[in-house]
Amino acid sequence: MEILKLAARKVIFPFLVQTGLVKIFSDKSGGKRLILMYHGVVKKTDFSLSVNHLALTDFEQQIKYLSENFEIISLRDIFKSYKEGKDTKPQLAITFDDGYENNYTNAFPVLKKYHIPATIFVVSKILETPDYILWYDLIDLVKSKLNIDFFKSNANKLPSEKGNMIKNAVSWGDFKKVMKMLDVEEKEIIIQRNSNEVKEILSNVNAEYKNMLSAGQMMEMISSGLIEIGSHTHHHPNLDVLNIDEARNEIKTSRKMLEQALNYKVKSIAFPDGAYNETTKQLSINEGYENLLAVDYKTSSDEEDENILPRFCISNTTTSESNYFQIYRAFKKKGF
Numbered sequence: 128m129e130i131l132k133l134a135a136r137k138v139i140f141p142f143l144v145q146t147g148l149v150k151i152f153s154d155k156s157g158g159k160r161l162i163l164m165y166h167g168v169v170k171k172t173d174f175s176l177s178v179n180h181l182a183l184t185d186f187e188q189q190i191k192y193l194s195e196n197f198e199i200i201s202l203r204d205i206f207k208s209y210k211e212g213k214d215t216k217p218q219l220a221i222t223f224d225d226g227y228e229n230n231y232t233n234a235f236p237v238l239k240k241y242h243i244p245a246t247i248f249v250v251s252k253i254l255e256t257p258d259y260i261l262w263y264d265l266i267d268l269v270k271s272k273l274n275i276d277f278f279k280s281n282a283n284k285l286p287s288e289k290g291n292m293i294k295n296a297v298s299w300g301d302f303k304k305v306m307k308m309l310d311v312e313e314k315e316i317i318i319q320r321n322s323n324e325v326k327e328i329l330s331n332v333n334a335e336y337k338n339m340l341s342a343g344q345m346m347e348m349i350s351s352g353l354i355e356i357g358s359h360t361h362h363h364p365n366l367d368v369l370n371i372d373e374a375r376n377e378i379k380t381s382r383k384m385l386e387q388a389l390n391y392k393v394k395s396i397a398f399p400d401g402a403y404n405e406t407t408k409q410l411s412i413n414e415g416y417e418n419l420l421a422v423d424y425k426t427s428s429d430e431e432d433e434n435i436l437p438r439f440c441i442s443n444t445t446t447s448e449s450n451y452f453q454i455y456r457a458f459k460k461k462g463f
């Protein structure tokens with residue numbers, strides 16, 4: 128299996144891309160439009176630290192290739208194009224989740240160079256607390272130095288069912304799965320961001336992996352005409368596990384804060400971790416969002432709902448050629 132994977136990455140996918148044969152794997156039966164999801168873009172990847180960031184050289188290679196092989200339009204335009212339903216050339220829209228500063232320092236210059244529009248979804252908490260680190264980044268960035276028991280040490284402070292699930296998590300993977308079920312306050316109790324242990328480790332982490340966008344950087348990108356800023360909620364919770372008031376608060380606060388700080392109309396929201404339900408959709412529409420983004424559709428009615436679209440997640444840990452192969456294939460399931 129590993130040898131086959133390696134052969135595919137090193138020989139088969141590069142061959143298919145160079146010869147253009149990769150296009151025969153394209154199945155547009157799902158639709159001719161597709162939205163891509165990126166996260167961070169860093170000068171040097173360190174997957175032992177985090178797999179949430181793509182190498183800058185790969186990013187530029189991908190933008191160049193994609194702009195030569197697809198029509199890349201803005202998120203707002205791809206929603207419009209979808210609603211109009213006209214036949215079109217294969218179209219892509221590009222999005223980034225989470226709001227890393229490296230989107231400004233690394234990705235934005237490439238997007239300008241190729242004149243490619245994109246939407247960046249930011250967590251509005253970074254406007255209040257510029258050194259805010261997302262809960263799962265915090266775990267990733269400290270996990271090689273802190274034992275999982277450090278996080279479990281506060282499990283007793285949670286409601287007993289959730290506390291027990293935290294205590295019973297064996298791997299980091301299990302632990303993160305349980306974390307997704309906690310509300311915003313409960314997560315803070317577990318991650319202990321203000322403890323000396325966590326602060327000390329984070330202070331030594333490469334800035335590219337932890338710094339988030341500032342309002343000034345967002346405004347500069349908006350004024351280029353290429354970048355749209357969207358909401359990724361206020362704290363990045365899984366919206367489907369929150370009660371309705373908490374969910375509304377996350378959706379509402381982020382829009383309000385972003386609009387105030389950027390003097391700009393926020394129209395799009397991407398649901399953190401792709402987690403949402405019917406209530407989440409309704410709350411978002413009621414709060415004035417027009418473009419809702421999932422990763423995978425959660426209910427069958429979503430396919431008929433013109434306000435919500437799925438996205439294809441770019442892998443940071445594989446080669447660009449295998450990403451192209453996966454993109455061509457993704458039109459079948461995630462095209463619209």
Ligand SMILES: [Zn+2]
Pocket residue numbers: 224225359363399400
């Ligand atoms: Zn996210």
